[in-house]
Amino acid sequence: MTQETSDDLRAAQWWARPTARSWSCPPAPAEVRAFHASLPDHALTPLTELPLLAVELGVGRVFVKDESSRLGLPAFKALGASWAVHRILAERAARDEGSDPVTLVTATDGNHGRAVARVARLLGQRAHVFVPQGVHPRAAAAISAEGAEVTRVTGSYDEAVRQAAETAATPGAVLVQDTAWPGYEQVPGWIVEGYSTLCAEIDEQLAAVGAGLPDLVAVPVGVGSLAQAVVTHYRSRPAGQATALVAVEPRTAACVIESLTLGEPVSVTTGETIMAGLNCGTPSSIAWPYLRDGLDAAVAITDADSARAAGDLAVLGVSSGPCGAAPLAGVRAALTGDGAAERRTALGIGPTSTVVLLSTEGSTANPHGTPDH
Numbered sequence: 001m002t003q004e005t006s007d008d009l010r011a012a013q014w015w016a017r018p019t020a021r022s023w024s025c026p027p028a029p030a031e032v033r034a035f036h037a038s039l040p041d042h043a044l045t046p047l048t049e050l051p052l053l054a055v056e057l058g059v060g061r062v063f064v065k066d067e068s069s070r071l072g073l074p075a076f077k078a079l080g081a082s083w084a085v086h087r088i089l090a091e092r093a094a095r096d097e098g099s100d101p102v103t104l105v106t107a108t109d110g111n112h113g114r115a116v117a118r119v120a121r122l123l124g125q126r127a128h129v130f131v132p133q134g135v136h137p138r139a140a141a142a143i144s145a146e147g148a149e150v151t152r153v154t155g156s157y158d159e160a161v162r163q164a165a166e167t168a169a170t171p172g173a174v175l176v177q178d179t180a181w182p183g184y185e186q187v188p189g190w191i192v193e194g195y196s197t198l199c200a201e202i203d204e205q206l207a208a209v210g211a212g213l214p215d216l217v218a219v220p221v222g223v224g225s226l227a228q229a230v231v232t233h234y235r236s237r238p239a240g241q242a243t244a245l246v247a248v249e250p251r252t253a254a255c256v257i258e259s260l261t262l263g264e265p266v267s268v269t270t271g272e273t274i275m276a277g278l279n280c281g282t283p284s285s286i287a288w289p290y291l292r293d294g295l296d297a298a299v300a301i302t303d304a305d306s307a308r309a310a311g312d313l314a315v316l317g318v319s320s321g322p323c324g325a326a327p328l329a330g331v332r333a334a335l336t337g338d339g340a341a342e343r344r345t346a347l348g349i350g351p352t353s354t355v356v357l358l359s360t361e362g363s364t365a366n367p368h369g370t371p372d373h
Contacts, residue, residue: 013251013300014334015260016346020296021242025235028196032083036197039082041072045198047205047356050316053328057335058344060352061211064328065202068319068362073118075111075277075324075361076198080178080225083194084187085119088174101125105168106176107132107153107160109222109277110139110366111323116176117146128167132160135276139366156270157222158281179223180286188225189286195229202356213241215353218327220360221247221256221298222280224287230358231294244347247291247298248330250275254300256291259283263292274303276366277323296347297334305329313359321366324359331355 036042046066053062067076085104092102103126106116113129120127127148131140133155144150153160161177165184168175180188206212219230227247234243249256252271259265267282283291291298303322309332310325320328334343344350 013254013257014297014343015257015299016297016343017260017295018346020294021244021348023235023293025232025290025294027236028193028229028232032193033197033200035083035086036071036079036194039071044201044205045070045076047202048318049209050318052316054355057331057355058351059215059335059349059355061354062357063206063211063214063355064313064318064320064357064359065198066318066320067198067324067358067360068365073111073115074365075115076195076226077111077115077178078118079197080191080194081112081115081119081176084176084190085116085123085125087190088176088187089123089125100172103128103173104176105164105173106130106178107157107164108135108143109157109279110135110143111277111361112178113148114139114143114146117143117148121147128164128173130160130164130167132157134272134279136366139276156281157279158267178225179280179282179284182285185286188284192225192229192232192286195226196233198358199230199233206354206356211354213237213354214243214356215241216244216246216331216347216349216355217358218246218248218331218355219358220275220278220323220326221249221291222253222278223282223284224256224291225284226358226360227256227295228284228287228290231290235290235294244296244349245294246327246330246334246347247295248326249298249300250278250306250326251300251302253279253281255281255283257298257300259288260292260295260298274322275306275326277361278326297343299330299333301326301329301333305333310363314363318359319362319364320359321361321363323366324361327357327359331357
């Protein structure tokens with residue numbers, strides 16, 4: 001189902017699937033968590049409780065998973081990049097392909113490219129990052145500062161991915177892309193596995209404060225790789241209490257809602273948005289089955305929704321960029337305003353429910369002033 005909400009919710013789009021909580025899948029590999037724990041800069045990121053948001057949203061407790069500092073970077077993406085590069089280099093060693101440095105090639109809206117560049121620098125590899133139109137110059141400069149070669153692309157994220165894949169086909173290069181398509185799925189799968197650490201941490205942190213399993217988790221969506229990891233985590237649990245999962249994306253790049261509505265993965269033409277890291281026009285091929293079968297709902301929001309949420313989180317002491325704040329904006333659209341009673345029922349949310357918002361980046365991750373083109 002789709003619907004337009006009231007002007008008060010800035011006409012956010014909504015889609016829901018009532019049978020998602022009965023779907024199940026295998027879990028992520030257990031060794032991912034141990035790998036991340038072995039890294040020099042490893043530390044649990046905060047899970048911050050915000051009682052004022054619980055009152056506003058009419059629920060029992062609200063927690064924000066704050067990814068503003070993860071493995072020395074201002075976003076969660078290093079979890080996927082580090083595990084994937086670890087697996088790539090291990091496979092190359094197993095095939096006895098030599099010890100010469102390789103060039104790790106990727107396209108990015110900001111955070112993933114910087115993570116790949118950081119991992120390359122730490123491991124003595126090279127990095128070449130393709131950056132699409134709309135990414136702020138300071139975000140591109142942060143990637144360059146990691147020692148990566150940066151190529152600015154006059155075009156969309158999808159076009160940057162195409163150029164990165166073409167470049168990675170040359171000798172001595174490996175594509176480390178966080179979206180998949182038929183014929184390129186192994187490395188994106190490793191990236192998704194890397195994100196599982198974030199979910200495992202949330203379980204432990206909620207248990208430590210007596211909160212138990214969350215009733216609702218809201219996740220920002222670009223191509224859907226993080227959402228795939230979240231679905232994998234919560235839909236692989238033993239039978240019992242099921243967590244409702246909501247994806248949040250920009251209205252100007254709502255490829256997931258469009259695909260869910262049509263029942264098949266489709267590409268959309270993207271526009272400009274301050275949610276640069278979510279400005280993607282095509283769902284990942286390996287994420288799609290998980291999004292289709294495991295998501296309870298999806299909501300598309302405007303830049304104004306995201307900016308307001310980021311400002312409110314800042315006041316409450318959480319540093320969050322526009323992508324990181326999107327889950328709060330999406331949950332506001334879902335749980336309040338005209339038609340909220342129906343949406344709350346669809347999600348199984350009541351006055352004692354526990355809600356977790358995944359704030360995937362800090363305010364410094366992707367500057368969102370007027371970008372240079």
